[in-house]
Amino acid sequence: MKKGRLPEEVGVLGMIVVVSIVFSVMSSTFRTVDNLQILLLNGAVIGFLALGQTFVLLTGGIDLSTGSNLCLTGMLAAIAMYNGIPWWGAVVIAVAAGVLVGVFNGVLVHYAKLPPFIVTFSTFGIAASIPKILTGAQSVSVKDPFFAIIGRGSIANVPIPVVMLAIAVVIFTFILRRTALGVHIYSVGGNAETSRLAGISVPKVTIVVYAMSGLCAALGGLITTSRLMVGYPVAGSGNELFYSIASAVVGGVSLFGGIGTIPGALLGSVLIATVSNGMNVVHVESYWQPLVIGVIILGGVILDTYRRQVSLTRLLTKRAPGARSPNAPPSGAVTATEP
């Protein structure tokens, strides 16, 4: 977007390189193509959730229901096929359900004026329970061989989920950079009232971002069920939500809205996946992973907050003498971008 300046994503990219080198030195397994495939495959689900989360975070919201939405949609697909619906029908059902959960979130956030944290915290519980209620907490196995391609197939040695993620990244980046809707998402996160005054439909934007998050959760759910060929009623209840927010934040998406990019979030999820995978192959007990990732998140958030403060003070000190104090800029609207 701006010439002659390093994009912020370079920092995350650097961290990925460093972390990869460290793990490569520590373990010969880490360096193998097989492991890279596993890394990317695991990373794809986190990646999808992170991309969806990014849309929501950009408007200043948060989606806590993404993990259980993954479970719900994955299970619905399994149940559908178990009941004789063809694989593509199951895909349609899962995607529709995921989007519906998102629309539900968006409608409540906008029209009921409830905080996103509360709304999605509630749907988190609701979406997690439904599959268990439907199946009596039993897992449902899937037989349809075509469905297996989604999670297990590959094109030129690249796993299909990774291909799907790559396509999603291209499309989503395009939406945010090259469409009016994309600009509106940033503007609502910057200041919803200003956006309203500029003639933007804030409810539309709000509903769309939660729906996008729901769509991404559904794709994650389909991949998860397809990889295992079983719908597990506890899928997505692990670190998925945690990792999705971590990826976005580490990738430079601001929790205060208005700032962040899709490539940034993607790199964030690659970093998280790399750390997670690397710790597995060097046999660090899995319960250490959230701790390490928690520390990484803190680093990312501190950086984000620091960026804001720097520019705020700069705004104050740079003001022409005698100029009037600015009406406090909306929290999402300020960032350090001066060269």
Place this chain on the structure above:
Amino acid sequence: MMAGLDRSMVGSHGLSVHSIVKRYGGAEVLGGVSISIQPGQILGLVGHNGAGKSTLLKTISGAVRPDDGSILIDGTKVEFSHPADALKAGIATVYQELSLLGNLTVTQNVFLGHELTNAGFLRLDQMREQAKQAMATLNLKVDVDRLVSSYPVAIRQLMEIAVAIHRDARYLLLDEPTTSLEGEQVGELLDVVAELARERNIGVLFISHKLDELYRISDRMVALVDGLVCIDSPTDSVPREDLIAAIAGSEASSILDGSHREEPARISRHHQAAPSVRAVHLRTHVLEDVSVVAYPGQVTGIYGLIGSGRTEFLRALMGLDPIVSGELELDGNPYHPSSPAKAAKVGLAYVTEDRKNSGIVPMLNSWYNVALPILHRFTKFGVLNVKRMLANADTILDQLRVRGNRGVGVHSLSGGNQQKVVLARALGQTPNVLLLDEPTKGVDIAVKVEIHRIIRQLAHETGMTVILVSSEDEEILDVADHVCVFVARRCSQVPICVSELTIADLRQAAWATH
């Protein structure tokens, strides 16, 4: 060119509003306002604080829905349920608050809400070119690909106007667009607005507190007083004195005229006592040159239009805004405020104008709200003596006659009682200097009278120095002993004894040209 004036006689032409009524709660902010804006004409709109200027503008821009009345464009009735509707009808608006988005680029801001697209995709190059042109109309040399947050406030203000102009609107509504601009920039802006009206035949509504500007560019002048139009005539035919008199009320006695300023009889009789607060040529990043004195045992009123720097003066005293230059003395000693905690230590207490956000802690009960800054007084070895704290808080709350349940969250009290709790907290700190910013905003009449009585008592009976910022003329006249009037972030005049003033005097002083 007189064409604009002639056209104003044609009723069905242009943008007009008829009998607009707007109420907030019970209060009628606009009581049936009718004005009309003609293409090619600049309509100046003036009025005192809270006269309803911004509200009127917002009803025309679709940001606020009027309770009654109609809006007509070229004789056809229109209804705006959303700002987008007004924009579509050719009405572009610059609101009083800066409203460009800092996290977007200049180009993105220019086209916000009406992006140029081709089959759904943004036409980036075209938008960039047009954004450059838009900035060029105001001679702004800015990089349109940079984020707006990287530019200073004055530039952002100009950008905002450029953005509105770029809308290719037939009507342009500007709400105090020059407040954050410097002299040269103001002139430039006025020239551009005049040019737009004359050459592109745009109708402009121009709100300003600065009469010079309005006389310079407007064709017609409307004065709004308490939500009603009281002057609406061609600018040439409205003498400045009449305009000020209309805004201020008629019985001005010209006491605050420069000619009378040095007259000893007019000067407060309390000048003999040593001042407890003395500010000399104080400058902060907002204040330009403020000199104020306040005396113990006196209520010093601070009056002025909104944005004249009154709150910022209190903030400077509390150490909330850094002082750039000038002197500050407290009881004759140099005073360098650096933080609110330090200011409290030397005996200052501050009641902010924003009760909701910086006054009460809503979930805490009245006792805790009062005792919050002085908990250490009731603490021994880290343990709070709750009984003593409650007793102490109760004493103060009784003094102020706070009604309602003191044991529940203070948010459940009425506004008036909440305000008393905030006041009680300040008093609990046993200050020498009490700073009050709009202490009766949003409280009912009965409580207001009580608070006024308390303020006077504090000063006159306990010898406290009270500095009272208020936009309400009656409050200043009823409560203060003398008054300093802030004009455009400056105040230099000797405090005036209030007993000799009328409301009209006060308003005239606030409207004095600078």
